[in-house]
Amino acid sequence: MTRDISLGTATAQPGTLQYGRWEALRHPTGHAEFLPIIIAQGLEDGPCLWLTAGIHGPEQAGPPVIYQLITQALVDQMRGTIIAVPALSPAGLRTMKREPYHAPTDPNRLWPDGKPETPPDPDKDAPSSLEVAYKRLFEEVQASADYLIDYHNAWTGSIPFSIRDRVLYRPGEDAGDHRTEAEALAARLDEMLRAFGLTIVNEFPAAKYIDEKLHRSTSGAALLLAGIPAFTAELGGGRMPDPAIIAASVVGTRNVMRWAGMLDGEPEPIEGIPVVDAGYPAHRRSTPHVEEACVVLHLARPGDLVRPGDPVAEIRDVWGRPIGDGLIRAEYEGFVIGRYEGICYYAGDPIFVMAVRDEAPLVGPYPEDYFK
Numbered sequence: 001m002t003r004d005i006s007l008g009t010a011t012a013q014p015g016t017l018q019y020g021r022w023e024a025l026r027h028p029t030g031h032a033e034f035l036p037i038i039i040a041q042g043l044e045d046g047p048c049l050w051l052t053a054g055i056h057g058p059e060q061a062g063p064p065v066i067y068q069l070i071t072q073a074l075v076d077q078m079r080g081t082i083i084a085v086p087a088l089s090p091a092g093l094r095t096m097k098r099e100p101y102h103a104p105t106d107p108n109r110l111w112p113d114g115k116p117e118t119p120p121d122p123d124k125d126a127p128s129s130l131e132v133a134y135k136r137l138f139e140e141v142q143a144s145a146d147y148l149i150d151y152h153n154a155w156t157g158s159i160p161f162s163i164r165d166r167v168l169y170r171p172g173e174d175a176g177d178h179r180t181e182a183e184a185l186a187a188r189l190d191e192m193l194r195a196f197g198l199t200i201v202n203e204f205p206a207a208k209y210i211d212e213k214l215h216r217s218t219s220g221a222a223l224l225l226a227g228i229p230a231f232t233a234e235l236g237g238g239r240m241p242d243p244a245i246i247a248a249s250v251v252g253t254r255n256v257m258r259w260a261g262m263l264d265g266e267p268e269p270i271e272g273i274p275v276v277d278a279g280y281p282a283h284r285r286s287t288p289h290v291e292e293a294c295v296v297l298h299l300a301r302p303g304d305l306v307r308p309g310d311p312v313a314e315i316r317d318v319w320g321r322p323i324g325d326g327l328i329r330a331e332y333e334g335f336v337i338g339r340y341e342g343i344c345y346y347a348g349d350p351i352f353v354m355a356v357r358d359e360a361p362l363v364g365p366y367p368e369d370y371f372k
């Protein structure tokens with residue numbers, strides 16, 4: 001028995017790859033913006049894994065992971081179904097822009113937030129066509145997905161990493177039950193991230209997470225609203241996809257499929273990329289900052305473990321003379337995810353993105369007033 005699964009014009013056929021289109025929105029010029037759909041289904045029943053990519057136009061390492069992973073040879077071995085959407089923002093991919101020209105906002109903050117529907121406010125802009133499309137697509141995720149990975153890529157020179165979102169639960173009368181469910185989901189997510197095998201970085205603590213609308217990301221909505229293990233994979237490389245990272249991510253995804261019971265065999269080793277395990281949980285933070293306008297010569301390298309006080313960069317004036325003792329030091333214990341680009345910094349600018357020791361809980365309630 002295999003599950004009947006369709007999305008747009010693609011319908012699963014056991015033992016095959018199926019390709020189709022899911023109409024997302026209409027352009028005023030009469031053109032339809034469709035999302036490309038791939039459905040790969042094994043001959044035996046099993047879970048349904050959604051793989052999405054291309055929601056941020058400049059991040060072009062994600063689609064190749066899907067292309068390299070999903071082959072007839074994989075289908076011949078697998079149980080269950082993969083639904084892949086390699087271009088969540090076709091307009092962004094075409095123009096290599098984070099914000100598509102027809103919906104000039106971060107598209108990875110447009111997924112449903114779980115708040116009750118309110119009557120339209122005539123003084124506010126209506127949701128964009130893209131936001132409406134993602135709302136419909138989210139219903140498809142809820143209907144079929146058991147797991148989801150959304151492939152992004154971080155910037156030039158950064159290490160590849162997976163982001164672990166915190167699992168928020170609804171406060172109120174049933175909070176105890178919701179907390180138990182949230183803890184179980186967080187435990188499953190932890191297993192899935194470990195199966196994927198890249199460096200794990202926790203997402204911001206809850207208040208900033210909500211503030212930044214990260215609960216409305218593809219994986220955030222899948223995790224919090226659909227209640228399935230889901231994460232964002234931040235492949236490094238910036239605009240120049242790195243074949244080693246793509247290959248490692250394909251291996252990591254096959255390892256997730258083994259963990260999920262979709263493939264047999266032992267996990268394959270992740271090779272050719274740095275994998276950092278600090279030995280403690282860490283969440284991302286932009287740090288340290290420069291106190292005055294200056295030139296920065298980075299010393300620490302992506303993947304380096306640092307402790308407070310360790311010199312991480314040289315600081316100079318534009319003539320090249322050291323400012324003060326000529327050094328910027330780490331403020332926190334953690335590891336370097338990547339540098340900010342360039343050498344010229346204004347007062348207050350951060351110079352690295354780091355993963356710093358994380359004391360905040362991985363499961364917690366939504367803010368009290370969130371659903372009011």
Ligand SMILES: [Zn+2]
Pocket residue numbers: 056059152153
């Ligand atoms: Zn992204």
